[in-house]
Amino acid sequence: MLSLDDCARISPHVAMAQRDHVRLEWREPYPVLERVRPVAWTCTCRALVYELCAGAGQGFIRKTVQDECGPVVRHTRLWPINEAWAVWAGVLSGRAR
Template sequence: MIALDECVSPHVAMAQRDHIQLDWRVPYRTLERVRPMAWTCVCRATVYELCQGGGQAFIRRTVQLDGTPEVRETPRWPVNEARVIWAALLSGKAR
């Protein structure tokens, strides 16, 4: 287990009461090359990644509980829009 003072990646803030509900879908292949551009700390059960490829971006959510990790992804957005949503996710304004 990683101590919180040893974490180097950000943690997601608690969801605010009026947060935006993101549309989480089963992953599908639409982009040939996708790479994570930012991610949250792996010390939590749920890890988020901001992924980018082909001029589009999306957020991948992996829930690491018992058994097989559950992976879901948002729809694709233009990169700048995805960065705004990523910031909202980190601050608790989106989930």
């Protein structure tokens, strides 16, 4: 089994949400783009995994929560890819949830 230090080298862990963090609007998954792929993601050692997904110059954040009934997936809205990377940085640092 990997320690938290070892798995953080593979994929980052999300920092705790800051008190004044931006609240993202999470929606049911929808066919956002014909071709989309994860370009960054958090470590899968936790029940909550975030992915930055990109395609056609746009991006969104996918949130997957593993619970007893299976995965629950939610998406944010689309942003231009530069804005999506900025939101991704906010998720990782705890400034956005």
